Amino acid sequence: ETGVTQTPRHLVMGMTNKKSLKCEQHLGHNAMYWYKQSAKKPLELMFVYNFKEQTENNSVPSRFSPECPNSSHLFLHLHTLQPEDSALYLCASSQEVSTGYQPQHFGDGTRLSIL
Amino acid sequence: GQNIDQPTEMTATEGAIVQINCTYQTSGFNGLFWYQQHAGEAPTFLSYNVLDGLEEKGRFSSFLSRSKGYSYLLLKELQMKDSASYLCAAMDSNYQLIWGAGTKLIIKP
Numbered sequence: 730e731t732g733v734t735q736t737p738r739h740l741v742m743g744m745t746n747k748k749s750l751k752c753e754q755h756l757g758h759n760a761m762y763w764y765k766q767s768a769k770k771p772l773e774l775m776f777v778y779n780f781k782e783q784t785e786n787n788s789v790p791s792r793f794s795p796e797c798p799n800s801s802h803l804f805l806h807l808h809t810l811q812p813e814d815s816a817l818y819l820c821a822s823s824q825e826v827s828t829g830y831q832p833q834h835f836g837d838g839t840r841l842s843i844l
Numbered sequence: 845g846q847n848i849d850q851p852t853e854m855t856a857t858e859g860a861i862v863q864i865n866c867t868y869q870t871s872g873f874n875g876l877f878w879y880q881q882h883a884g885e886a887p888t889f890l891s892y893n894v895l896d897g898l899e900e901k902g903r904f905s906s907f908l909s910r911s912k913g914y915s916y917l918l919l920k921e922l923q924m925k926d927s928a929s930y931l932c933a934a935m936d937s938n939y940q941l942i943w944g945a946g947t948k949l950i951i952k953p
Contacts, residue, residue, distance in 0.1 A: 733886070
């Protein structure tokens with residue numbers, strides 16, 4: 730139990746569907762992150778929120794839309810995805826986005842498959 | 845550009861010692877993290893180094909040389925449960941983590 734919970738664990742969707750991924754952290758952290766993990770590739774940072782404000786958007790296509798209603802919850806809304814978007818999507822949290830020693834705590838991820 | 849290199853896969857024997865190397869090139873440097881990730885599970889934090897030298901934590905130790913842009917994770921008395929991927933990540937001047945692709949460690953009896 731890492732203190733970060735992601736739902737669903739698995740998701741299969743067609744390219745025209747709309748779905749959302751949910752992340753909730755119970756650690757009292759103020760920063761939350763979305764990552765994409767593809768096989769044999771480094772983690773790709775997608776979005777960062779610090780105290781509910783988006784501080785980073787790493788050139789992510791608009792078919793991915795994040796939402797952070799409060800410091801404990803983070804969503805990733807998916808719309809008109811492509812087959813290359815199939816991957817493991819990881820949510821993480823840390824005390825805040827600031828200096829040095831701030832280990833990120835990860836959820837188990839959502840395994841997304843696009844048909 | 846920013847880059848992390850680590851071996852794709854390593855094999856070791858139960859009870860032995862293994863060293864997983866990581867080299868990094870980043871714009872500025874604010875520390876080096878190691879994470880462990882079992883298949884289908886979350887990455888979990890193992891260690892953090894920001895000063896040169898060796899940090900020991902039970903069976904696991906992590907080493908950093910800032911002048912060489914080099915780190916290693918040393919695992920002693922290997923157990924079957926240590927079979928996992930080990931992720932190296934360097935924090936750059938903007939406090940962003942630059943990740944390696946991970947090293948899959950296979951432990952054989």
